[in-house]
Amino acid sequence: MRPPVSSRLRPRSAAALVAVAALALSGLTACGSSAGSGDTAAAPSKLTVWIMRDSVSDSFLQRFRADYEGAHQGTTLDVQIQEWDGIGQKITSALASKDAPDVIEVGNTQVAQYAASGGVQDLSDKVDDLQGKDWIPGLAEPGKIDGKQYGIPWYAANRVVIYNKDLFAQAGITTPPKTRDEWIADTTKLNTGGNDGIYLSGQTWYALAGFVWDEGGDLAAKGADGKWTGTLDTPQAKAGMAFYQQLQALGSGPKDSDEAKPLQAEVFAKGRSAQVLSTPGGAAAILKANPALKDKLGFFPIPGKSADKPGAVFTGGSDLVIPESSRHQAAAYEVVKALAGDTWQSAMAKEMSYVPNRTSLAGVLSGDPGASAMAAGAVNGHATPNSPNWAAVEANNPIKQYMTQVLTGADPAVAGKTASEAITKALNSTS
Known part of the structure; x- marks a missing residue:
């Protein structure tokens, strides 16, 4: 579990890091165990995305939603904000259901717990597409369980x-x-x-x-x-x-x-x-x-x-996961790819003073002394066991x-x- 970054820099299994705010996304249809295997031929009408309270600002999510929906005609992002209290059981129950959200933000050190349930999609074949070789180690490592990448790094914070x-x-x-x-x-x-x-x-x-x-x-x-x-x-x-x-x-x-x-x-x-x-x-x-x-x-x-x-x-932060029971996994992956990509990583880092998920993007924080020091330290980031x-x-x-x-x-x-x-x-x- 991970309280707002300002109070949390604690591992997401018990929580971790600094400054934050939030919003989220909602609903789909059809399932499968690999990206796209559950998608119908038509584009989904709605995608459900759970974002934790105080992770990012309302304005950031509003801009992202408008941009994404504009580029994906016929798709609606239902952004749903989740509370940290009780989120572990809520996510566990969602992963075990047949109607899970399509994308879920989870604390980076919580990925192992959720992956152990068998309800999280293995995204190992997407790592290269997401420039995974450039991910911050302390944020990427907790998302990788027994050689398989279940969590996609979203943002980081460290002391x-x-x-x-x-x-x-x-x-x-x-x-x-x-x-x-x-x-x-x-x-x-x-x-x-x-x-x-x-x-x-x-x-x-x-x-x-x-x-x-x-x-x-x-x-x-x-x-x-x-x-x-x-x-x-x-x-x-x-x-x-x-x-x-x-x-x-x-x-x-x-x-x-x-x-x-x-x-x-x-x-x-x-x-x-x-x-x-x-x-x-x-x-x-x-x-x-x-x-x-x-x-x-x-x-x-x-x-x-x-x-x-x-x-x-210690690198605290969040990963994005796709439940196995998401009904439109390929479309869900496109949401993850956008949130983890250059444009929205840079925007989030500037607005929230977070460390972006890739080391090559650290320069976007150059005008913020505190965030710049954090980004410099992030290159030697680690996670709890x-x-x-x-x-x-x-x-x-x-x-x-x-x-x-x-x-x-x-x-x-x-x-x-x-x-x-x-x-x-x-x-x-x-x-």
Whole structure:
């Protein structure tokens, strides 16, 4: 499930990212297991498309609908907005029915869950047509299950560093850091005079995941036998956690809660924190709490281990899927192709400050500092382990517990082993 990007940058199985708004599309006839196999000779009179609330603006969808209907005479797009609350069960039920919508927006990390039901069309033969080699990895990978592409990347969002320009200037820092070492050095300079070098809670686990990915590790791994194993006890995960601990210590963020308790935007808005990790849309919440910070906020990609590559980030966003029971699958694919194509990707990126689905389109965000930093970081985007059971991990989140334990003095090896066992159990559950 994925709340509005501004609050969500969390995987879509439990949700993920920044800024948003929405509308949708509706109804068809005849079914089939491959694109076009269920279409009648005549063009459909109506296509049903479900779009999640606050994903895109009403004006964007109105323009898209008018343009699409103008180019496809005889076709009507019935755009239907869906609420995030309860959407998982609603989509699952729709996929099992004989009268599903024709196109559905789903959170990118929810694709595995829905594909496991057998009700989502395999679109692997459309990847080349959609320029899939250019897709952002962290958005494309969750849509690909066991080598088959079920989800078509629509848009993405990821975290960046939002910083206070005045505090950087006072510390004599004129250029944002590009490497981890530079980041630690600058944050140390900023952590003086009663200021926090960075506000980072102890349980911001998406940030930890990025550091673990940078080390070549992951949160879990799938074996040749199809079984999953939690991997927070690996050397790579320990190295990622060690960096997190070093960075988190350069501020006064709580060790036993996440970025929502207290709301990090409100803490940053007090003007004493130099940096915070957030999607660019988090700047709006900061300015709402303290309008005096207008023009004082800057953005840069999370630094990587070397200057030639930004730090790894969790890529939240949405994919588009076509149900097997769509009655006009070929026509549904044309809707997906249009929404995922150059024209509407560029328009959506500019209007919504999203990262478009292809790396070659990142330039459309050049006039937006926050979105540009986000697009720069997106090239090293990743997703949570691609399991339909990932939501079960987040439900009792052993990663958060592991982080707090390490930050409060527990042996990382012992805490990592306990967390890994919990992840393993959740991912391999058949209930």
